Amino acid sequence: MLKFIPARFEVEEHRRHVYTCRECAKHDDGIDIKIPFIRAAMPNTLIPGSFTTPELVAAIINAKYVCAMPLARQQQEFERYNVAISRQDDVQLVTALRRRLLFASLSADAGNHAHSRYFTWG
Template sequence: IPAKVKVIENIRLKYSCQHCEKSGTQPNIKQASVPSSPIPKGYATPSLLSQIITSKYQYALPLYRQETMFKQHGIEISRRTMSDWMMKCGALFKPLHQRLREIQLSQPVIQADETTVKVINDERAKSYIWVYCSGADSPASSNVAFKGIPIMRNIVLFDYQNGSRSGACPLKFLGDFNGYLQTDGYAAYQKVNAELVGCWAHARRKFIEAQT
């Protein structure tokens, strides 16, 4: 069964006092309020926005491809419009991101890494996405503790930096975090206040390289 896209039409009735109109009195006009929307004065429903966000960030489906997919359903939504929606949704998610960051920074252990990301129409040679992870090895673990401190469920947060891979990036994100920070040994992490610990996967890699 093919996916379906439906247009929801909201009819806002407007009422006025006929007696006031006939008598020349200023009528008191009442109109139904606009249904609440994640984006003020926008026509995108929460389900549509979640569909676009999930397709783009979870399944790496670019907006121009989603634009083509919507056209196959007879719906005209430009990538420029969807891009504007994504930026406005990003503003909506800031309180959630901030709360998750507060919880993450209260954890005893955080893993960090960074990787390059290509940005269209950006003059910089490279931009970077920094990732910060906390939690147990399994999302189902609820009674895991590190040195007596309970470990919360997994949290993964991303921090985009314009062309920068300096130590100021993790220092700005981590702030006064003084727990254990597990990294790949990149020198930029030495500027943070955390206690640095190594990564067994990277250590194992050196033994494999030496063996081969």
């Protein structure tokens, strides 16, 4: 038997607690001192400042380049699942990822082909 389970979206929440020194705060007598605080780091993302997870990026890139699905059609598919991802967000995501992958490949090849020229087409 083969069972099909449709795609689903899950929201990941990352909560960061901020800790301060209570003793330092008690001794603040109106003097402008900096009270130290500690905050946990956020998990790394593929694209800094992005809301996407690696799974979502993989799905968008797979649909665009493997299944030949334009970003406009992907946006309509997201809307069917009540997920609001604009086409502009998709374009920025794909562009940022292409730049990052291109930079990584050029950096890796820089030592091998010092006098080579690279041309890219968008």
